Amino acid sequence: MNERLEKLLSQSLPLDAISYKKRIELLQESSLLQENLPEEIACLDPRTQDKVLYSLKRQNRPHDPEPALSSSQDIDCPICLGKTTEVWDKAPLTKGYTFTNSNLYPIVYPFLAPAWSEMTESQPKAYGTHLLQWHSTEHDKDFHNMPFSDVVVCMERLAALEKYLLTQPGPAREEKEGYYGYIWVAKNYGRTSGSSLNHGHLQIIHSNAMPSSLERDKAFFQKEKKGFSDLLQEKANQNLVIQAYRKQSVLLLTPFCLKRMLECTICFRDTTKNYLHSLNRDEIQGLSQALKDAISALDVLMNKLHKELSYNLLFHIGEIGGLYIEILPYTQQMGGFEHLGAYTCLLTAQESTNQYHKINF
Numbered sequence: 253m254n255e256r257l258e259k260l261l262s263q264s265l266p267l268d269a270i271s272y273k274k275r276i277e278l279l280q281e282s283s284l285l286q287e288n289l290p291e292e293i294a295c296l297d298p299r300t301q302d303k304v305l306y307s308l309k310r311q312n313r314p315h316d317p318e319p320a321l322s323s324s325q326d327i328d329c330p331i332c333l334g335k336t337t338e339v340w341d342k343a344p345l346t347k348g349y350t351f352t353n354s355n356l357y358p359i360v361y362p363f364l365a366p367a368w369s370e371m372t373e374s375q376p377k378a379y380g381t382h383l384l385q386w387h388s389t390e391h392d393k394d395f396h397n398m399p400f401s402d403v404v405v406c407m408e409r410l411a412a413l414e415k416y417l418l419t420q421p422g423p424a425r426e427e428k429e430g431y432y433g434y435i436w437v438a439k440n441y442g443r444t445s446g447s448s449l450n451h452g453h454l455q456i457i458h459s460n461a462m463p464s465s466l467e468r469d470k471a472f473f474q475k476e477k478k479g480f481s482d483l484l485q486e487k488a489n490q491n492l493v494i495q496a497y498r499k500q501s502v503l504l505l506t507p508f509c510l511k512r513m514l515e516c517t518i519c520f521r522d523t524t525k526n527y528l529h530s531l532n533r534d535e536i537q538g539l540s541q542a543l544k545d546a547i548s549a550l551d552v553l554m555n556k557l558h559k560e561l562s563y564n565l566l567f568h569i570g571e572i573g574g575l576y577i578e579i580l581p582y583t584q585q586m587g588g589f590e591h592l593g594a595y596t597c598l599l600t601a602q603e604s605t606n607q608y609h610k611i612n613f
C-alpha cells in the first residue's frame with residue numbers, strides 16, 4: 253500500500269469517536285475542500301421536484317484516462333496514491349481496508365449553515381455532507397469480484413455510517429423523532445454510468461434536500477398505504493424472482509415495470525425496515541450476497557451483449573414503506589421518447605428474469 257494512504261488510514265479514529273458536529277467543523281478547516289466547493293445556489297424544477305445542483309469545480313476532477321482501465325496497476329489513481337481527504341471510518345478486509353472519507357468535490361454545500369433550512373422553490377439551497385465509501389484499498393476490487401465476507405463488511409460499515417449521519421443532532425432538521433435530514437446513496441460503475449474513477453466506490457450524501465425519486469416513493473406510500481417494495485414483491489410473485497436469500501428474507505427480483513434490459517431490484521420481505529441500520533445480520537448478509545450475485549451475473553450478461561460492465565445502484569432509503577435497492581445496468585441508451593417518459597425496453601420482465609436464471613449463482 254502507498255505510504256501516504258497508509259498514513260491516512262493509521263491516523264484515523266473510529267467513526268463514533270468524533271461527533272458528527274465536530275467532523276463538520278473539521279471539514280470547514282480543510283483548505284483542500286475549500287478550493288472545490290459547489291455553488292451555494294441550487295435549483296428546483298417545479299414540475300418534477302427534481303433538484304439541480306451546480307458545481308463548476310467538478311470540471312477539474314481527475315478522471316481515469318480513456319479507455320477505462322481495469323488493471324490493478326493503475327499508477328495514476330489518486331486513491332491508491334493517498335491523494336485524498338481524511339478518513340472518517342475504516343474496517344479491515346481479507347486484504348487491505350474499506351474506508352470512508354469526504355468527497356473532495358462535494359455537490360452539496362457543506363458550510364456556512366449552522367442549521368440547514370429546508371430546500372424550497374423560494375430558497376433552493378442544498379446543504380449537506382458528501383462522503384465516499386472506497387470498497388477496498390485494492391484498486392480493482394468491487395462488489396462482483398470481492399470475497400463475500402468483504403462485501404458484508406462494506407454493507408455493515410455503510411449501515412453504521414447511515415445511522416451516524418441520521419441519528420445525531422446536527423445541522424439537519426429533525427424529520428421524524430430522532431432522525432435528522434435525508435440520506436442519498438448511489439453508485440456509478442463504468443464510464444457510461446457516470447463514474448469518473450475506476451477505484452470502486454459508493455457515494456453517500458446527508459442533506460436537507462430529498463431527491464425527487466424518494467419524494468415519489470414517500471407519496472406512493474402515503475397514497476397506497478403500502479410501499480413500492482411491497483408492490484414489486486406482489487407483482488413479482490414467483491415468476492420474476494431471480495433469487496431468494498436467507499430464508500426468503502431478501503429477494504433479488506425483476507421489477508414488473510422494468511425500463512431497460514436486465515434491470516433488477518433487491519427487496520426485503522419485512523417492509524417495516526426503511527434503513528440499512530434497521531436490517532438484522534441475516535438481512536445484511538442476504539443483501540451482500542444479492543449484490544455480489546446480481547453484479548457478477550450482469551458482468552457475464554452484458555459481455556454477451558458486447559458491452560462492458562456498467563451500472564448504477566440506487567438505494568431507496570427513508571419513510572417509504574420498505575427499503576429497496578435498484579440495480580440499473582447501462583444496457584440501452586436514453587433516447588428522446590425516454591426523456592419524454594415513454595420507454596422502449598428490448599426484453600419483457602419475464603425474459604429479462606430468464607436471462608439471470610441461465611446463470612449459475
Ligand SMILES: [Zn+2]
Nearest residue numbers: 329332391451
Ligand atoms: Zn486506485
